[in-house]
Amino acid sequence: MRVLRNIVILTGAGISAESGIDTFRSSGGLWEQHRVEDVATPEAFVRDPELVLRFYDMRRAAIQTKLPNAAHFALARLAAGWPGAVTVVTQNVDDLHERGGVMSGLIHMHGEHLKAWCTACDGRPVWRGTLIERPACPLCRARALRPDVVWFGEVPYHMDAIHAAVRAADLFVSIGTSGAVYPAAGLVRMAQGRGATTLELNLEASQRSDWFDETRLGAASVLVPAWVDEMLGRAFFERSGTRSDSGTSVSAAEKRGKPKI
Numbered sequence: 001m002r003v004l005r006n007i008v009i010l011t012g013a014g015i016s017a018e019s020g021i022d023t024f025r026s027s028g029g030l031w032e033q034h035r036v037e038d039v040a041t042p043e044a045f046v047r048d049p050e051l052v053l054r055f056y057d058m059r060r061a062a063i064q065t066k067l068p069n070a071a072h073f074a075l076a077r078l079a080a081g082w083p084g085a086v087t088v089v090t091q092n093v094d095d096l097h098e099r100g101g102v103m104s105g106l107i108h109m110h111g112e113h114l115k116a117w118c119t120a121c122d123g124r125p126v127w128r129g130t131l132i133e134r135p136a137c138p139l140c141r142a143r144a145l146r147p148d149v150v151w152f153g154e155v156p157y158h159m160d161a162i163h164a165a166v167r168a169a170d171l172f173v174s175i176g177t178s179g180a181v182y183p184a185a186g187l188v189r190m191a192q193g194r195g196a197t198t199l200e201l202n203l204e205a206s207q208r209s210d211w212f213d214e215t216r217l218g219a220a221s222v223l224v225p226a227w228v229d230e231m232l233g234r235a236f237f238e239r240s241g242t243r244s245d246s247g248t249s250v251s252a253a254e255k256r257g258k259p260k261i
């Protein structure tokens with residue numbers, strides 16, 4: 001029996017879909033309505049900063065009207081109740097994991113809507129208003145603020161911390177992501193290479209479903225709370241008597257000889 005302690009959860013736009021935030025690649029999604037090259041690249045910002053800033057101002061305003069859903073709350077329950085480490089690596093730039101109650105172990109690899117990045121002083125002040133009027137940076141007064149969001153062609157944030165967490169993971173879970181964007185899409189491979197069990201929770205089969213030990217299809221607001229209940233039930237059961245260590249044991253995996261989820 002292997003002890004299952006460290007969980008890494010990768011989330012994507014699908015976990016926030018039921019909160020009313022558009023995903024990127026679904027029909028009617030954000031990238032169907034806007035060309036990536038027009039709004040989400042450093043070149044676009046040089047070419048037409050007003051267009052880019054207006055796009056992100058609208059997105060920043062919109063997310064502040066949305067609320068976390070049952071999937072966000074469930075992950076917070078897991079983080080609070082699981083005896084091992086829980087790291088949530090999110091591709092999302094909304095703040096619904098925070099408002100759902102994930103207090104620590106949260107990594108925004110694609111940045112955050114509610115921060116601005118000052119390219120003069122490298123500060124990242126909290127930002128809830130607009131940037132279109134080119135306000136001064138509250139830290140250095142330069143007028144050099146841009147959205148603190150990773151654009152195509154830029155390097156995602158915190159990759160060292162993400163790789164360290166994935167390398168230490170016993171269980172890697174992907175929720176609501178199409179697997180279309182690297183390096184996030186490749187994390188499951190890294191986890192597998194280290195012997196982690198892998199689980200995908202998504203509305204439909206993703207581009208990477210074949211890479212997971214198990215895929216469960218359905219809405220995040222249903223699948224995630226059910227999976228968290230399973231995990232916390234298992235932790236409670238094992239804490240209350242069958243093992244003396246503080247981790248959670250798992251049975252032999254059906255696939256690839258790894259622990260069952």
Ligand code: OAD
Nearest residue numbers: 012013014017023024025091176177178181202203219220
């Ligand atoms: P996508 O729009 O590519 O994929 C969203 C996934 O969520 C799809 O596979 C949907 O089937 C699934 N989905 C939709 N609704 C769901 C629900 N209610 N429950 C569960 N799953 C659901 O979004 P991401 O994979 O997050 O990057 O996109 C990755 C990155 O591409 C984003 O972070 C963004 C984008 O370009 C940057 O902007 C740098």
